[in-house]
Amino acid sequence: MTRPGLPPPPPPADLRAVLDEASVRAVRADRVRILRELGRRSLGPGRLLLLWAVAAVIALGWSLVGAGLMAFESSGPFSVVFGGVFALLGAGVMIPAGFWSARCVRRDRAVRRLLHAWAEVDPDPAADAWLRSPGPILFWALSSSAAAVFGLYVCFAAAAAAWARPGGATYGEVTYTVGFGTILWITGLLGLGKAGAHHRWAVRAFPPPPPVVRGR
Template structure:
């Protein structure tokens, strides 16, 4: 089953084998349209922004947890109460965000299944050349690599620059956690870009070179 907002799957092979010429041409047109739509939804800039939006909301929740850690370290009764409130607010943001992320993962899997299914419908190496283009995969890889690199820098810099008496455990934990959110987000984007490009290269091989007679 697919999500209701996604295109339908292609007809089964026995049904396709019984189509007449006009129906085959219509199916080919549907294939091109649906493949373009699925690639836009799966690897378009909007999808990358959605991944970053999920990470940003999760980071907001972690910021509230970080404020709770800093409050707990003061060991003042009122600060402990404030810290408990911040911790509850952070959990209230992070837990729904985790469910949101799980929904996005399930939807991505549904789109990948549809991409593979429609790619197998009457493939045309010459017409499918645009699907082998690494443009969007490269865009995802560069943007995600920059986010991952910045996250690694924040995490390791927070640990390396910590000084006893000057830096609290709460500050270090918050910065390392924030950096971890960034580099995990970047690695997810890099993994998706690499997996999509490998699949496209295997699923849509270039047409064989033309043989010219002498």
Template sequence: MPRRDLPPPPPPAHLRDWLDEAAVRADRARFLRDLGRRSLGMGRLLRLWAVAAVFVLGWCFVGMAWMAFEQHDPFGYLHGLILAVLGAGVLVPAGFWCARGARRDRQVRQLLHAWAESDRDPVADARVRAPGLSLTWCLASFALGAVGLWVAFAAVVPARPGATTYGEIAYTMGIGQILWITGLLGLAKTAAHHRWAARAFRARAS
């Protein structure tokens, strides 16, 4: 069942004949606008980046802990242990937050698809396609992924045995990988939305 703060599912087909068609169509347009904002709005993109920023913060603690352990002295081990605990304290809640967001996205997507398939309204359907938002998501995610790849390669290319520690490489590569994966998630979400909208509304129009 969807959460209470989400729109309800569309009424069953056998009940629509008993409902006011104009009211149902108005509800459909309003719910599609709300669900589209939750699925592909700028707020959703910023939340995705916020989760990535929390993962980056957690990995910074882990990377610094790794570098502290490589000092091979009692103070370094103690410092590294404290940093590792802080890193786990950030990464574990971030993982739960990410899983909760994925479940929420699945609920929003299911409701969005159900309402889109319940009727046809060219004005409301055009808003669901959201080509401008899709392009924004695509460009922003591509830029973030490119930055992540650059950061990851920047950690490996200048590394020299004896001069660069494994902790330093893992620290920088981890940050780059998080940014790269976040960019890929944004691109995948945009591509899936565009493919679904083109297939669904083209089929209904034909």
């Protein structure tokens, strides 16, 4: 069984063993088409944009929570009311984003299982060379590294500024800034982990074809 909207799994090995030549060619054609589709769903630009969209929604929710924390620290007569409203709005944004993120993780696992299953069907090292292409992996790795480094910088810069200038920033401001940097850092780590896992699998599953030795 597979998730709705995903390609079907490959035929079982015992069924493939009794297929005629026409059916074998059809399975091989399906393999090429489905592997390309699954590769796009796994490391395509759309998946990276989806990861950033989830992070942006969580960051928006955290901004509302941060506004609530800052309102709690103010001395206005309605600070507690405003702080509670902003905190509830932030939770109302972040909780659905968390469920959305969990759904994306489950779908990624289903895509990965299908990708591994179809890759084992009549592998063709020459035809599968595109799966070892470093382009998508480097794109994910570089953009995720930039996000992780910037997130760490935001966290340490906020903590260092608060330490260097006691009283210059409120606890709410520091908490908001460190939380925002943590969101960026975790998002970058998720992208790096996905790119690294795909690279390790592709290298093992699709080794380069042996060089052709030409006789004299």
